[in-house]
Amino acid sequence: MTGGSPPIETSRLRTDIDATAAFGAVDADEGRGRTVLTGSPANGRARDRLVERLEDANMSVRVDAVGNIAGRWTPPGSDPDAAPIAVGSHLDSVPRGGIFDGVLGVYAGVETVRALQEAGRYPDRPVHVVSFTEEEGTRFADGLLGSSVAAGHRSVEDALALTDDDGVTLADALDDIGYRGEGRLDAADWDAWLELHVEQATRLERAGAPVGVVTTIAGVTHGEVTVTGDANHAGSTPMTERTDALTTASELVLAVEDAASADDASDTLVGTVGHLDISPGAVNVIPGEVELSLDVRDISADGIEGVVETLTQELSRLEAERGVTTALVREFDQAPTDMSPRLRESVHAAGDRVGVETLDLHSGAFHDTMSIADVTDAALLFAPSRDGISHSPREWTDWEDCATATAVLAEAVASIGGA
Amino acid sequence: MTGGSPPIETSRLRTDIDATAAFGAVDADEGRGRTVLTGSPANGRARDRLVERLEDANMSVRVDAVGNIAGRWTPPGSDPDAAPIAVGSHLDSVPRGGIFDGVLGVYAGVETVRALQEAGRYPDRPVHVVSFTEEEGTRFADGLLGSSVAAGHRSVEDALALTDDDGVTLADALDDIGYRGEGRLDAADWDAWLELHVEQATRLERAGAPVGVVTTIAGVTHGEVTVTGDANHAGSTPMTERTDALTTASELVLAVEDAASADDASDTLVGTVGHLDISPGAVNVIPGEVELSLDVRDISADGIEGVVETLTQELSRLEAERGVTTALVREFDQAPTDMSPRLRESVHAAGDRVGVETLDLHSGAFHDTMSIADVTDAALLFAPSRDGISHSPREWTDWEDCATATAVLAEAVASIGGA
Numbered sequence: 001m002t003g004g005s006p007p008i009e010t011s012r013l014r015t016d017i018d019a020t021a022a023f024g025a026v027d028a029d030e031g032r033g034r035t036v037l038t039g040s041p042a043n044g045r046a047r048d049r050l051v052e053r054l055e056d057a058n059m060s061v062r063v064d065a066v067g068n069i070a071g072r073w074t075p076p077g078s079d080p081d082a083a084p085i086a087v088g089s090h091l092d093s094v095p096r097g098g099i100f101d102g103v104l105g106v107y108a109g110v111e112t113v114r115a116l117q118e119a120g121r122y123p124d125r126p127v128h129v130v131s132f133t134e135e136e137g138t139r140f141a142d143g144l145l146g147s148s149v150a151a152g153h154r155s156v157e158d159a160l161a162l163t164d165d166d167g168v169t170l171a172d173a174l175d176d177i178g179y180r181g182e183g184r185l186d187a188a189d190w191d192a193w194l195e196l197h198v199e200q201a202t203r204l205e206r207a208g209a210p211v212g213v214v215t216t217i218a219g220v221t222h223g224e225v226t227v228t229g230d231a232n233h234a235g236s237t238p239m240t241e242r243t244d245a246l247t248t249a250s251e252l253v254l255a256v257e258d259a260a261s262a263d264d265a266s267d268t269l270v271g272t273v274g275h276l277d278i279s280p281g282a283v284n285v286i287p288g289e290v291e292l293s294l295d296v297r298d299i300s301a302d303g304i305e306g307v308v309e310t311l312t313q314e315l316s317r318l319e320a321e322r323g324v325t326t327a328l329v330r331e332f333d334q335a336p337t338d339m340s341p342r343l344r345e346s347v348h349a350a351g352d353r354v355g356v357e358t359l360d361l362h363s364g365a366f367h368d369t370m371s372i373a374d375v376t377d378a379a380l381l382f383a384p385s386r387d388g389i390s391h392s393p394r395e396w397t398d399w400e401d402c403a404t405a406t407a408v409l410a411e412a413v414a415s416i417g418g419a
Numbered sequence: 420m421t422g423g424s425p426p427i428e429t430s431r432l433r434t435d436i437d438a439t440a441a442f443g444a445v446d447a448d449e450g451r452g453r454t455v456l457t458g459s460p461a462n463g464r465a466r467d468r469l470v471e472r473l474e475d476a477n478m479s480v481r482v483d484a485v486g487n488i489a490g491r492w493t494p495p496g497s498d499p500d501a502a503p504i505a506v507g508s509h510l511d512s513v514p515r516g517g518i519f520d521g522v523l524g525v526y527a528g529v530e531t532v533r534a535l536q537e538a539g540r541y542p543d544r545p546v547h548v549v550s551f552t553e554e555e556g557t558r559f560a561d562g563l564l565g566s567s568v569a570a571g572h573r574s575v576e577d578a579l580a581l582t583d584d585d586g587v588t589l590a591d592a593l594d595d596i597g598y599r600g601e602g603r604l605d606a607a608d609w610d611a612w613l614e615l616h617v618e619q620a621t622r623l624e625r626a627g628a629p630v631g632v633v634t635t636i637a638g639v640t641h642g643e644v645t646v647t648g649d650a651n652h653a654g655s656t657p658m659t660e661r662t663d664a665l666t667t668a669s670e671l672v673l674a675v676e677d678a679a680s681a682d683d684a685s686d687t688l689v690g691t692v693g694h695l696d697i698s699p700g701a702v703n704v705i706p707g708e709v710e711l712s713l714d715v716r717d718i719s720a721d722g723i724e725g726v727v728e729t730l731t732q733e734l735s736r737l738e739a740e741r742g743v744t745t746a747l748v749r750e751f752d753q754a755p756t757d758m759s760p761r762l763r764e765s766v767h768a769a770g771d772r773v774g775v776e777t778l779d780l781h782s783g784a785f786h787d788t789m790s791i792a793d794v795t796d797a798a799l800l801f802a803p804s805r806d807g808i809s810h811s812p813r814e815w816t817d818w819e820d821c822a823t824a825t826a827v828l829a830e831a832v833a834s835i836g837g838a
Contacts, residue, residue, distance in 0.1 A: 237783070
């Protein structure tokens with residue numbers, strides 16, 4: 001090792017995140033929020049600023065056909081043809097999301113390169129800083145859009161043809177902001193991928209640990225249950241003659257909660273109904289149809305299947321007891337994803353070298369790393385989230401914690417590159 | 420009595436309802452539906468057609484300041500200054516409502532006048548045929564809009580200033596269709612009010628009785644419950660750290676059902692949650708806030724209060740057990756309304772005279788008659804609803820049943836008027 005620990009500058013990293021927070025900023029009673037959907041002017045400005053910072057750090061910038069951005073640094077003395085180390089995350093947000101989710105990981109990557117350059121610690125291979133298109137899946141897809149193309153899970157053509165609720169294609173949305181490039185960033189070419197992200201949970205805060213090292217990203221099943229009863233007049237229909245889709249749906253919401261909270265369920269198992277679409281939805285009409293969203297996650301596929309199985313049994317029971325008809329459609333299944341043992345070890349060792357405690361934990365949320373781990377070694381680092389809050393203007397990670405986690409990231413990148 | 424039973428013409432009544440069904444007609448897989456909101460072009464055309472039919476029956480037509488329409492017939496030999504007998508209902512519908520709800524009562528009134536004229540049975544006082552503005556309350560208010568003005572419950576000025584979701588006033592909406600008249604139709608001037616309506620329940624169908632005579636219109640409480648929890652990430656928030664507004668709301672939906680269905684509850688008690696407004700309402704976010712609509716009805720005020728009291732206790736329990744905060748706002752309370760014994764007796768006697776069985780029952784739905792009964796003697800007649808379905812394109816009442824109930828109505832009007 002030469003040059004000592006990479007000199008992470010908290011103020012520089014903070015300026016990057018602060019400046020990015022201004023794009024798509026929303027009013028909030030508490031905290032700071034932003035809405036940055038793919039292809040929006042705010043998304044364009046956030047991308048423009050990143051490109052400027054990458055170029056400031058003497059990186060060459062490439063934009064691929066689905067808008068993934070990669071800044072490429074070839075360290076002095078490195079082999080330019082060696083498989084690169086890639087770091088990064090995403091710049092898009094959910095509606096009224098927080099200012100750290102994704103942005104921290106992208107600029108931790110930029111700061112890593114800047115710090116390694118300043119410390120004269122040159123990895124033996126190129127380092128790429130990447131921002132993937134639409135991790136959140138709020139406008140065009142279910143999430144992990146850009147990284148799924150980079151991992152080869154989805155073709156460029158299929159991705160560009162995706163449409164939003166107004167029928168606008170991803171291709172046109174990227175054209176709107178000038179970020180429809182060429183070719184395909186291929187993660188299979190990388191030697192390693194590392195992403196730093198906010199934890200969005202409270203385990204680090206509770207343990208008093210500044211950095212988490214993810215063991216497994218939980219798998220997820222998204223589904224939709226449709227319950228069909230009889231819409232009828234709320235005043236003139238006796239209780240005994242009702243087939244109420246909403247009372248049935250309410251039993252299902254509680255069944256999902258019960259199944260995920262059962263005494264014999266894993267602590268990593270979670271189940272959520274985030275939305276009901278109720279028809280006709282009038283105060284004086286018994287609901288005739290309800291569509292119910294389902295989100296079940298665990299680090300074990302068996303845990304997810306257990307909830308789906310319980311729910312399926314509940315649907316049968318409710319059809320028999322309440323006279324409704326029901327249908328369950330599984331819309332999206334992602335298996336649990338283990339992180340690379342080699343890279344996890346590198347991150348723990350990096351923490352030891354910079355004097356920072358690192359804690360093993362799982363990720364309940366999915367991240368672009370989930371896509372990339374299918375095609376190369378991947379690691380996911382967490383920084384603490386205050387009160388575990390995310391996807392909200394109240395999302396917060398202390399600036400010192402941002403810098404500490406970035407220091408571990410930079411040290412890990414250096415060591416993986418033999419510097 | 421002279422002239423025998425009023426000669427109700429089924430085909431004429433059917434033509435009136437059929438023609439009105441064309442205004443605002445909607446596509447439906449089954450049945451025939453219509454959407455006729457106050458002030459819409461469809462509402463204007465339905466009103467225009469009614470005015471033509473009233474004038475065809477030699478009635479003078481008045482439109483008051485809130486758009487209530489009254490056709491006035493002064494029978495030969497009657498005292499034009501005597502307190503009139505009024506009959507009618509409403510022409511507006513809920514979105515995708517049925518073709519009989521309201522329309523039957525208005526045209527049964529027109530047919531009553533036509534039949535009495537043809538039979539030469541002249542009541543000793545004027546007969547008014549009335550169509551009230553916005554009974555359903557779908558665009559401007561909670562319902563009973565025109566009749567509440569006619570009963571003096573709401574001033575003309577307050578009514579005209581009501582706005583829809585887009586900020587359009589009732590005054591402007593009535594101007595749009597040319598139905599903002601002058602003055603105020605005053606139901607306190609009437610000797611009697613009779614309304615024929617579809618039952619919207621199955622008691623007549625089950626009993627095989629063609630006509631119902633309402634004893635009491637159930638009272639109603641409309642309320643809104645707000646449940647506030649913590650919106651958070653559905654993947655990264657363990658089950659033990661959630662404050663989920665939707666699981667709480669689901670318990671409340673089931674508590675309302677339980678309270679209204681309890682073994683010791685009256686058969687006339689009903690409780691409904693027709694709508695939930697879930698925020699943020701995304702598949703991968705734990706709901707942070709839910710607004711829940713409440714509709715509770717009974718012929719006894721105590722029955723309604725019992726459900727509200729049970730719900731209030733549940734809110735306290737859920738605040739303690741789930742850590743949410745809750746608020747219950749009672750938005751609308753209407754006490755149960757007894758019908759006039761004198762008019763009920765007249766309707767039963769009319770049924771006997773025309774050879775039609777009449778059945779005492781209560782009304783779970785509210786109707787304009789609820790307003791009018793506060794200021795004069797009022798009666799409400801029901802015709803059978805197939806399968807009890809209403810507020811739906813599948814609403815249906817056989818044409819013969821429409822005519823039979825109209826015959827009882829006409830005979831009752833004649834007898835109340837001493838003809």
